[in-house]
Amino acid sequence: MQRAPLIHDPRFTRSQFLRLTAAGMAGAGLLGSGLAAEQAFAQSHSGATPKRGGVLRMGVTGDVYNFDAPLITDNDSIWTMLLIYDQLTRPTADGLNIEPSLAKSWEISQDGKTYTFHLRTDVTFHDGSPMTAEDVKFSIERCVNLKGSQWSFLFPGFKGMEVVDTHTVRAHLSGPRAPFLSDVALFGTSVLPKKLVLSQGEKFFQHPVGTGPFMFKSWAKGSKLTLSRNPHHFRAPMPYVDEFQNIVVIDDNTRALQLQNGELDIALFVPPAAAGTLRGNSNIVLHQDNFLDSHFIMMQNQRPYFQDKLVRQAMNYAIDKEAMIKHFLFGYGNASGQAMPKMFGYSDSVPPYPYDLAKAKALMAKSKFPNGFSTTFDIAASTVAQSKPQAEYVQQQLKQLGITIAIQQFDDATATARTQSGKYDMQLSYMTSDIVDPDELMSFAIVPHGGTDAIWTYYLNPTIDKLAAQAAAITDRAQRQKLYDQINVMHHDDAPMIFLFRTPSLTATSSKVQGFQVLPTGNYRLEQCWFSS
Amino acid sequence: MITYLLRRTVGLIPVFFGLSLTIFLLIHLIPGDPAQVMLGFRATPEAIARLHKAWHLDGPLWSQYLGFLQRLFTGDLGDSVQYQAPVRDLLETRVQETLLLAFLSMVLSVALAIPLATISATKKDRWPDQLIRIVTLLGFTMPSFWLALLLMLLLGSNLHLVPVAGYGDTLGDHLYHLILPSIVVALSVFPLIVRTLRAGMLEVMSMEFVKTARAKGLKRRTVLYRHVVRNALIPTIAIVGVNMGFLLGGAVVIEAVFGLPGVGYLLITGINQRDYPLVQGGALVLAMIFVLVNFLTDVTYTMVDPRIRHR
Numbered sequence: 001m002q003r004a005p006l007i008h009d010p011r012f013t014r015s016q017f018l019r020l021t022a023a024g025m026a027g028a029g030l031l032g033s034g035l036a037a038e039q040a041f042a043q044s045h046s047g048a049t050p051k052r053g054g055v056l057r058m059g060v061t062g063d064v065y066n067f068d069a070p071l072i073t074d075n076d077s078i079w080t081m082l083l084i085y086d087q088l089t090r091p092t093a094d095g096l097n098i099e100p101s102l103a104k105s106w107e108i109s110q111d112g113k114t115y116t117f118h119l120r121t122d123v124t125f126h127d128g129s130p131m132t133a134e135d136v137k138f139s140i141e142r143c144v145n146l147k148g149s150q151w152s153f154l155f156p157g158f159k160g161m162e163v164v165d166t167h168t169v170r171a172h173l174s175g176p177r178a179p180f181l182s183d184v185a186l187f188g189t190s191v192l193p194k195k196l197v198l199s200q201g202e203k204f205f206q207h208p209v210g211t212g213p214f215m216f217k218s219w220a221k222g223s224k225l226t227l228s229r230n231p232h233h234f235r236a237p238m239p240y241v242d243e244f245q246n247i248v249v250i251d252d253n254t255r256a257l258q259l260q261n262g263e264l265d266i267a268l269f270v271p272p273a274a275a276g277t278l279r280g281n282s283n284i285v286l287h288q289d290n291f292l293d294s295h296f297i298m299m300q301n302q303r304p305y306f307q308d309k310l311v312r313q314a315m316n317y318a319i320d321k322e323a324m325i326k327h328f329l330f331g332y333g334n335a336s337g338q339a340m341p342k343m344f345g346y347s348d349s350v351p352p353y354p355y356d357l358a359k360a361k362a363l364m365a366k367s368k369f370p371n372g373f374s375t376t377f378d379i380a381a382s383t384v385a386q387s388k389p390q391a392e393y394v395q396q397q398l399k400q401l402g403i404t405i406a407i408q409q410f411d412d413a414t415a416t417a418r419t420q421s422g423k424y425d426m427q428l429s430y431m432t433s434d435i436v437d438p439d440e441l442m443s444f445a446i447v448p449h450g451g452t453d454a455i456w457t458y459y460l461n462p463t464i465d466k467l468a469a470q471a472a473a474i475t476d477r478a479q480r481q482k483l484y485d486q487i488n489v490m491h492h493d494d495a496p497m498i499f500l501f502r503t504p505s506l507t508a509t510s511s512k513v514q515g516f517q518v519l520p521t522g523n524y525r526l527e528q529c530w531f532s533s
Numbered sequence: 534m535i536t537y538l539l540r541r542t543v544g545l546i547p548v549f550f551g552l553s554l555t556i557f558l559l560i561h562l563i564p565g566d567p568a569q570v571m572l573g574f575r576a577t578p579e580a581i582a583r584l585h586k587a588w589h590l591d592g593p594l595w596s597q598y599l600g601f602l603q604r605l606f607t608g609d610l611g612d613s614v615q616y617q618a619p620v621r622d623l624l625e626t627r628v629q630e631t632l633l634l635a636f637l638s639m640v641l642s643v644a645l646a647i648p649l650a651t652i653s654a655t656k657k658d659r660w661p662d663q664l665i666r667i668v669t670l671l672g673f674t675m676p677s678f679w680l681a682l683l684l685m686l687l688l689g690s691n692l693h694l695v696p697v698a699g700y701g702d703t704l705g706d707h708l709y710h711l712i713l714p715s716i717v718v719a720l721s722v723f724p725l726i727v728r729t730l731r732a733g734m735l736e737v738m739s740m741e742f743v744k745t746a747r748a749k750g751l752k753r754r755t756v757l758y759r760h761v762v763r764n765a766l767i768p769t770i771a772i773v774g775v776n777m778g779f780l781l782g783g784a785v786v787i788e789a790v791f792g793l794p795g796v797g798y799l800l801i802t803g804i805n806q807r808d809y810p811l812v813q814g815g816a817l818v819l820a821m822i823f824v825l826v827n828f829l830t831d832v833t834y835t836m837v838d839p840r841i842r843h844r
Contacts (some may be wrong), residue, residue: 065615148584149579221622250798254792261693411805413805415564
């Protein structure tokens with residue numbers, strides 16, 4: 001999950017992402033082999049059998065900061081880390097469910113308080129040592145208990161892990177928790193070699209060792225990270241390429257040009273403006289994948305004028321989402337009327353607020369502020385190229401309601417501090433999910449007492465608090481969805497934010513690259529990639 | 534000459550202390566706490582205090598400054614907060630890249646500027662002069678990032694003569710990758726040199742001693758290069774020096790466009806994340822290089838014009 005300005009759009013800048021885990025299904029129903037599906041995927045695009053070899057060069061927006069998973073919140077680090085480390089479970093490629101990874105199967109006790117995981121027996125770390133239940137216990141407990149861990153909040157009621165035997169490990173919870181299976185898919189719980197971490201200390205994370213498809217080779221900080229193929233990976237024959245290079249190219253257009261010039265094989269986050277040109281190039285494939293994101297404008301609901309629901313609704317009606325999509329996103333987007341990305345927990349029944357200036361003016365006239373008011377709009381320096389035109393558009397639109405907006409630019413650290421202390425009035429923001437359970441995004445952005453004051457909108461609604469707590473404690477997916485529907489309807493109507501749109505992820509690859517896909521969670525499984533000649 | 538150099542060198546010491554203090558104060562006086570930024574919304578007072586201790590951010594400001602100086606003298610610029618790696622290591626390759634780019638662009642600009650300025654000055658107000666003036670005006674006013682994109686498309690994407698971006702792994706590879714960025718930077722810097730040099734030459738050419746030199750039978754070419762250019766070079770060297778300094782930290786846009794891992798971009802991310810050690814170390818190193826470049830500029834003056842060292 002992410003929000004700006006603390007967390008920026010990864011398309012534009014280095015981001016400090018907050019990503020959440022989850023997956024709604026809790027059960028052993030889908031223990032089918034993800035492996036077969038994946039190999040099938042690798043083949044499906046060309047119909048050919050994957051070939052070994054080659055160096056895969058990917059242009060990214062920012063470098064990895066650190067490989068100590070529980071401490072990390074930024075996407076560049078997270079997505080790269082997922083190539084080196086594995087977790088007990090992982091989200092399915094469609095982003096809807098959870099599938100086995102290091103755990104080949106699991107059982108959940110009747111009371112929902114005990115999870116028993118059966119580990120694969122054929123997994124070794126990059127240094128050749130076998131992966132055991134001890135390592136799993138160490139890693140998950142480390143994620144929960146490590147000082148400075150960003151992710152312990154995902155484990156309420158977690159009592160500890162118990163080693164049953166070398167390849168069986170058990171998690172004990174104080175109560176049932178529907179998202180638990182996806183909590184252990186979180187990168188933060190990546191399984192690390194206990195002995196090495198303990199003996200090497202912080203040095204370990206400068207030269208990480210995991211069980212994943214790629215092994216750490218070299219790292220020129222800030223510019224290039226090189227990973228080599230793990231020949232002993234348990235998803236053999238994957239990975240297909242010999243080497244992977246994560247190359248930092250800050251400028252969006254440069255990444256696209258380098259791809260055209262054959263200096264890169266994959267360019268992440270293609271600017272929508274360049275997508276048209278790339279589409280016409282027969283040597284390049286443009287991937288437009290579903291991305292679990294949601295854009296909106298945060299409002300500080302404690303401001304007297306934002307306390308008035310009629311004002312908030314009027315503002316929602318006064319913004320033309322379609323126009324914004326057309327002009328700012330070059331059409332790559334869908335208008336939205338709710339905070340949730342299109343995933344489990346999203347409600348099809350909640351439509352976007354239509355653009356209706358007459359209605360907006362009527363609502364405004366009925367409100368306590370019929371003549372409008374003056375307010376401010378924060379933008380963070382590093383996102384200014386994208387956020388300023390959008391803020392100016394909003395400024396122009398709302399002027400028609402008598403609302404005067406002063407746009408203020410802050411450096412990122414100041415902008416973050418203003419947000420988290422509730423000192424801002426309005427700002428653009430967005431969040432993504434690398435998860436498939438709505439519990440955490442709900443807590444983060446919608447539920448008033450979820451821990452972050454509903455993404456610092458200071459929205460209050462006791463009914464939503466109650467419904468969200470209910471939804472997290474039951475495991476039936478359909479029942480949970482019903483509760484989330486109720487929440488979304490209420491949140492839409494109360495409109496504590498201006499709902500904007502969702503965007504797809506745009507990635508361009510050389511047409512020689514086969515098997516590439518950006519998952520809805522934003523990361524990519526490069527072990528599936530191979531080069532056709 | 535030696536005493537002049539010594540005098541100038543001793544003069545660098547207070548400059549260094551002034552710089553270190555200014556840089557230290559500037560970054561510490563901006564509101565915003567790196568621990569808060571790093572920990573995000575899950576920051577607790579304990580976690581913040583722990584990070585402050587680890588980063589030497591506890592204690593009064595003056596003791597933090599003394600600590601900073603002390604570590605500085607042992608060659609320790611501290612560890613970057615965001616990369617959790619020594620600032621020295623982070624700066625090493627980047628400073629090399631930035632210097633290489635600045636140096637190449639300067640050589641290219643000067644090589645381009647001297648003949649053009651000479652032609653321009655000797656053919657004053659005739660068509661070669663007019664043409665050169667138009668070209669330099671264009672070069673000067675064209676935004677460099679736009680020029681960069683055009684050249685990337687032309688020389689990189691279409692003609693495949695040079696790589697579009699990146700830095701490469703070996704020295705030869707570095708030079709190869711820097712061709713395009715150097716051209717772009719040179720194109721935006723050389724007009725300034727041409728204009729200054731041209732103006733200087735015109736001024737010198739109108740002087741009596743030039744007429745004397747011609748009158749005593751020296752060849753036109755000899756007069757031009759031995760007397761005119763040399764005398765007109767003084768203000769030009771100043772321009773080159775200042776621009777060289779500017780390129781060290783100011784080539785951020787070019788670095789970003791060409792995907793070069795330079796100091797400028799590193800510093801910007803550092804500032805955004807309130808990465809004190811990184812910003813302090815980076816700014817100090819850049820500032821010192823700037824001071825050195827100025828020092829070298831002064832030394833070059835004295836070589837071109839011996840009168841200066843006697844003043």
